[in-house]
Amino acid sequence: MSADLTPSRAATIPERPSLDGLEDKWGRVWAEQQTYAFDRAKALEGSRAEVFSIDTPPPTASGSLHMGHVFSYTHTDCMARYKRMVGLNVFYPIGWDDNGLPTEKRVQNYYGVRGDASLPHDPSFVPPHRGDAKSLRAGDAMPISRQNFIELCDELTVEDEKAFESLFRRLGQSFDWTISYRTIDDHSRATAQQAFLRNLARGEAYQAEAPGLWDVTFQTAVAQAELEARDYPGAYHRVAFHLGDGGAGTEPVYVETTRPELIPSVVALIAHPDDERYAGLFGSTVRSPLFGVEVPVVAHPLAEMDKGAGIAMCCTFGDLTDVIWWRELQLPTRSVITRQGRIQAEVPAWIASGPGAGLFAELAGKTVHAAREAVVAALRESGDLDGEPRATQRKANFYERGEKPLEIVTSRQWYIRNGGRDAALNDKLVGQGQSVDFHPPFMRARYSNWVTGLNGDWLVSRQRFFGVAIPVWYPLDAEGEPVWDRPIVPSEESLPVDPVTQAPDGYEESQRGRAGGFIGDPDVLDTWATSSLSPQIAAGWRRVDEDGAVTTDPLFDKVFPMDVRPQGHDIIRTWLFATIVRAYYEHGTAPWRNAAISGWILDPERKKMSKSKGNVVTPEDVLREHSADAVRYWAASGRLGTDAAYDVGQMKVGRRLAIKVLNASKFALSFGDVRADADLAAMVTDPLDRALLAGLADVIEKATAGFESWDYTRSLEVTETFFWTFCDDYLELVKDRAYGANVDDAAAASARATLRLALDSLLRLLAPFLPYVTEEVWSWWHEGSVHLTSWPTADEVRLAGEPADPAMLGAVGAALATVRKSKSEAKLSMRAEVAHIVLGGxxxxxxxxxxxxxxxxxxxxxxxxxxxxxxQTWTASDVELIPVEKPKPQA
RNA sequence: GGACGUGUAGCUCAGCUGGUUAGAGCGCUCGCCUCACACGCGAGAGGUCAGGGGUUCGAGUCCCUUCACGUCCA
Structure with missing residues (x-):
């Protein structure tokens, strides 16, 4: 039985091995030697089964990496390294998500600018400053053209990405850095546009004018997945609506509303059909206070009987329930809130002829907040406010990055069907989730819950500057009005396009904005609409040949569907779901076979780490202080799907382990060489040595099983435990035997061979977790990288002949512990001699x-x-110990 | 209100399909400068496995229930 080892040679061991400098030393070697390069040619020749492909999350380039990234990316890297060692051709790309609002905000602050679509491109533009912005008020920002703004985004994200790359390299991420992409680069933009155009051609993408959530700060539509419900202070205002013509003697109907400023928008009062208090009013009409608009009282089950007065004021639009009522009860549209979050300037028709026209004119242009105060004052004056407003906490929808509650405005937007309005499609998409193995499995419930609970299609258009342009134009008719339902689309060969600066085929730029001409869609796609194509972007779903033809890279079928999507559980509803939707439409399949979901990192007090709490640590510092291997050890101790604490103690344990690997390896290799051509396994004759290897064989099997079931933590644990036994018991037991004797002494040779065999396997078992220290030690007596050797197998160390019993090492170790205990209790050095002992066991x-x-x-x-x-238990009796003679201090 | 998860030594966590006196590391206490390692080595103390009920010859492990915490969705 011969072990499948890389070439070995006489060991060359540093005098004092150290962890310091290993990251720089091996990081450079790995980069120079392309250690982790994906073998494209081999993949193209071979079968899909020989490849392991990873849909790496592209981190947001404009943020900074935090310990959560270190945590989850290490999980993936450990799996990747294992798969590489079992012989798979690992496709491990890295991308950057430099798209979207975070980048925009960062660019605004960094350069002191803001985008203004009305401005022309200035080719010689120089930003006011770079970094170090002084106190920057929105008004001070310099307005610049969209193109200039995008150029700045481009410039800054490239810088940010360099910092990220350096950190990832130091952490030991085994990406293939040649397979990298940026979600804003030409290839990604073209891919995103091509996928969108195909969605459009197949009817999966559509445009609609509809009420939707709108962020007044960022001036953009917001999707359901970007919502965050937050507690928001408000007040119930008890407001009178008058019956019939409001004649004296009739009791008014009171509603309780937190948004009295929307009274001009009221279209109905709505109560629950079972609510007897209002049953008599259904079918009749009431007049709104102040404005005297006549609205019906209607029944709908979504009215909450126990909330407020039990009867709600339906306005267009105060919240999402209003939208449902408006749609289902076919109520009129009476919007007064603009996209800026202010009351519109013109007095609307339904108010102009009524008693409130003057009041409305006063409200015009006011913010929602100011309008509310004005309306409340007017209600007080007219006597329509019953009592004083009562403070309350209500849940309001916010854009996840926004600071003001979302308004609902009607706008024309693009959507991709995602099952939110189509039960059959919903079922299919839930089914796609069933075909992905989630790790841990319960994470699938997060997916199913989200998909099942969708209440609308995916809104993909955003009114932002920096992003992938929606690749369509609209013809203008003879009156200069856009013909929305006949969008002009580009050819796939011409992608990426920017409809704002390029004219569509068949038109001249001079026709832009003119009757009979065209306009470009000014919007960009949701960031997720691009990052949801990460498998397609990385694997070359779109490729442009030299002759300009659009095809697909033959590699695509060798890596797609990918083996695994690693990501955090917080973006199951966004990134994971969106990726499934896109792959389903384009390929009819799930985009990956597995989804490996990492948990969050909490601070030691179990609080979420955040800048505002001041408990954020920067990965750079942590890596410098504890070493990359130590930090990886901490990360690898966290199981998939489980939140973990930021735990310096665990990093110290990892550092100790790494140092132990150095020292124990030095020791194990220091007993004199074995013959280079020797069959090590054949030299192992001593029963204790055979027992060690038998135990190691079991450990290899368990560690392998751990990785195969995505439980890398289990692999680490069994390996680590065995390694410490190897150090504390086995090494101690055999060192005298291994020492000193000549090479031909069979007992010594057995120990030395065992030490080498065991160390060889142990290093490989630890390599996915501790890539630096294992590579260092491997280099002492092997050629090539430990990371490109084969994963150990039980057969390598399972010797021929009588099977050895791993329990023997445990038994002798327990006996040794019993002897040690005697010395410890006698408070003697371990060097004390035992003159007599009776061992019970x-x-x-x-x-x-x-x-x-x-x-x-x-x-x-x-x-x-x-x-x-x-x-019964291990005991020592009749112990006679001889204390070590303390050397007399020399005179 | 719904879904999912968690609750085991002071702390961080293992305990897989139920089976002898419940494990590890850190921390703590005591001892040891043992020729790989003092960034070390050896030894020790610490738990009625959140509470209650049930199934079983036997439950931390399965079922029911209560409580606490977390995340997501309403």
Whole structure:
């Protein structure tokens, strides 16, 4: 039986091995030698099964990497390294998500600018400053053209990405850096536009004018997945609506509303059909206070009987329930809130002829907040406010990055169907989730819950500057009005396009904005609409050949569907779901076979780490202080799907382990060389050595099983435990035997061979977790990288002949511990000699101890008589110890 | 209100399909400068496995229920 090892040679070992500098040393070597390069040619020749492909999350380039990134990316890297060692051709790309609002905000602050679509491109533009913005008020920002703005985004994200790359490299991420992309680069933009155009051609994407959530700060539409419900202070205002013509003697109907400023928008009062208090009013009409607009009282089950007065004021639009009522009850549209979050300037028709026209004119142009105060004052004056407003906490929808509650405005937007309005499609998309193996499995419920609970299609258009342009134009009719339902689309060959600066085929730029001409769609796609195509972008779904033809890279079928999507659970509803939707439409399949979901990192007090709490640590500092291997050890101790604490203690344990690997390896290789051509396995004859390797074989099997079930933590744990036993017991037991004797001494040779065999496997078992220290030690006596060797197999260390019993090492180790305990209790040095001892132990194990007695005597310094007696537990009796002679201080 | 997860030594966590006196590391206490390692080595103390009920010869492990915490969705 010969082990499948890389070439070995006489060991060259540093005098004092150290972790310091290993990251720089090996990081450079790995980069120079392309250690982690994906073998494209081999993939193209071979079968899909020989490849392991990873849909790496592209981090947001404009943020900064935090310990959560370190945590989850390490999880993936450990799996990637394992898969590489079992012989798979690992496709491990890295991309940057430099798209979207975070980048825009960062660019605005960094350069002191803001985008203004009305401005022309200035080719010689120089930003006011770079970084170090002084106190920057929105008004001070310099307005610049969209193109100039995008150029700045481009400039800054490239800088940010360099910092990220350096950190990832130091952490030991085994990406293939040649397979990289940026979600704003030409290839990504073209891919995103091509996929969108195909969605459009197949009817999966559509345009609609509809009420939708709108962020007044960022001036953009917002999708359901970007919502965040937050507590928001408000007040119930009890407001009177008047019956009939409001004649005296009739009791008004009181509603309780938190948004009195929307009274001009009221279209109905709505109560629950079972609510007897209002049953008599259904079908009749009431007049709104102040404005005197006549609205019906209608029944709908979404009215909450126990909330407020039990009867709600339906306005267009105060919240999402209003939208449902408006749609289902076919109510009129009476919007007064503009996209800026202010009351519109013109007095609307339904108010102009009524008593409130003057009041409305006063409200015009006011913010929602100011309008509310004005309306409340007017209600007080007219007597329509019953009592005083009562403060309340209500849940309001916010854009996840926004600071003001979302308004609902009607606008023309693009959508991609995602099952939110189509039960059959919803079922299919839930089914796509079933075909992905989630790790841990319960994470699938997050997916199914989200998909099942969707209440609308995916809104993909955003009114932003920096992003992938929606690749369509609209013809203008003879009156100069856009013909929305006949969008002009570009050819796939011409992608990427920017409809704002380029004219569509068949038109001249001079026709832009003119009757009979065209306009370009000014919007960009949701960031997720691009990042949801990360598998397609990385794997070359779109490729442009030299002749300009659009095809697909033949590699695509060798890596797609990908083997795994690693990501955090917070973006199951966005990134994971969107990727499934896109792959389903384009390929009819799930985009990956597995989804590996990492948990969050919490601070030691179990709080979420955030800048505002001041408990954020920067990965650079952490890596410098503890070493990359130590930080990886901490990360790898966290199982998939489980939140973990930021735990310096665990990093110290990892550092200790890494240092132990250095020292133990040095020791194990220091007993004199074995013959280079020797069959190591054949040299292992001593029963204790055979027991060690038998135990190691079991460990290899368990560690392998761990990785195969995505439980890398289990692999680390069994390997680590065994490694410490190897150090504390086995090394101690055999060192005397391995020392000193000549090369031809069979007992010594057995120990030395075992040490090498064991170390060889142990390093490979630890390599996915501790890439630096294992590479360092490997280099002492091997050619090539440990990361490109084969994963150890139990067969390598399972010797021919009589099967050895791994329990023997445990038995002799327990006996040694018993001897140590005697010395410890006597408060003596471990060097103290044992003149006499009677060892008690389980009868079934005593034979094992006898078989290893010479090693036990050497390690325990038992120089006198050693007797055995069966006992329930390990005990020592009749112990006679000889203290070590303390050397007299020299005079 | 719904879904999912978690609750095991002071702390961080293992305990897989139920089976002998519940494990590890850190921390703590005591001892040891043992020729790989003092960034080390050895030894020790610490738990009625959140509470209650049930199934079983036997439950931290399965079922029911209560409580606490977390995340997401309403």
């Amino acid at each position: 389980p009868e079934s194990l005593l034979d094992h101890v006898r078989a290893g007695e010479s090693d036990l005597r050497a390690a325990g310094r038992i120089t006198g008589s050693l007797d055995y007696v069966p006992a």
